[in-house]
Amino acid sequence: MVGIVTGFVVGELRMSRSRSVCTDNAKIVRVIDAETGDTFANSIYCPPNNEINFMQIPQTP
Numbered sequence: 001m002v003g004i005v006t007g008f009v010v011g012e013l014r015m016s017r018s019r020s021v022c023t024d025n026a027k028i029v030r031v032i033d034a035e036t037g038d039t040f041a042n043s044i045y046c047p048p049n050n051e052i053n054f055m056q057i058p059q060t061p
Contacts, residue, residue, distance in 0.1 A: 002033060003032045005030045008028075009022070009025070026046050026050075027046075028045075
């Protein structure tokens with residue numbers, strides 16, 4: 001058996017070693033082994049237009 005825990009972050013959430021930022025309403029999903037408490041997976045979803053990616057190179061006109 002597994003447990004699925006979800007939650008929302010109101011405000012800014014830095015992801016991937018500060019390479020990107022979700023400015024609001026990030027959804028965090030964690031899948032946990034119900035017996036041992038071990039974590040199988042973590043996911044962070046950022047709504048469209050709420051993510052700033054610092055690794056993208058700006059396009060020059």
